[in-house]
């Protein structure tokens with residue numbers, strides 16, 4: 691695991707673009723994408739870059755159940771407005787939150803991932819250590835499934851909605867097993883509210899109680915943090931594992 695700490699989010703976004711560029715140069719054409727506040731700046735930088743994704747496939751992690759792509763809080767809408775409208779991809783996939791059968795949709799989505807192996811997967815992290823919408827306790831072998839969102843995730847994500855009652859209570863998400871199939875993973879985390887989860891994920895024991903801890907087992911992970919998100923990492927650990935980029 692390579693851990694990079696930069697001064698602020700802007701620097702992290704630029705660093706993220708470098709990682710994208712490098713992966714593309716080495717043949718990456720299928721990108722696993724995430725939503726939330728964390729990758730917004732990265733997508734802004736990608737939109738302004740000269741990178742061309744017209745021969746690429748984008749496969750997102752998750753979508754709220756019950757929101758269609760025109761709903762401003764749906765992840766489809768987020769992806770269209772933050773990236774796809776400005777930087778078209780050949781194909782873009784997100785789970786369909788309006789699918790009549792969640793079970794069929796999950797099988798279909800697993801098939802999409804299996805037939806388009808992800809070269810570079812972008813991840814954010816929830817305050818409880820979730821990745822995608824894989825809440826604590828999700829088996830590491832899980833594939834795409836429906837989740838009941840925890841009260842803490844609903845509360846954290848309510849900042850994007852009018853109020854907490856508007857946040858869907860369920861989502862469709864790639865499982866941890868799917869995420870681990872990606873050839874390369876870039877986890878980004880910014881701000882003090884992520885510091886505890888980051889510390890546990892990187893330096894704690896690998897446990898299903900902290901989904902992101904599984905990344906310690908993946909052979910090709912880069913973690914990109916701002917100073918605030920890295921603040922609780924023990925100094926001896928930082929000395930041994932962290933590269934500061936200023």
Ligand SMILES: N[C@@H]1[C@@H](O)[C@H](O)[C@@H](COP(=O)(O)O)O[C@@H]1O
Nearest residue numbers: 725726727728814815816822823
């Ligand atoms: N499903 C998403 C995750 O993919 C995201 O990484 C996480 C953190 O979000 P943010 O980046 O807004 O803090 O929350 C959401 O629940």
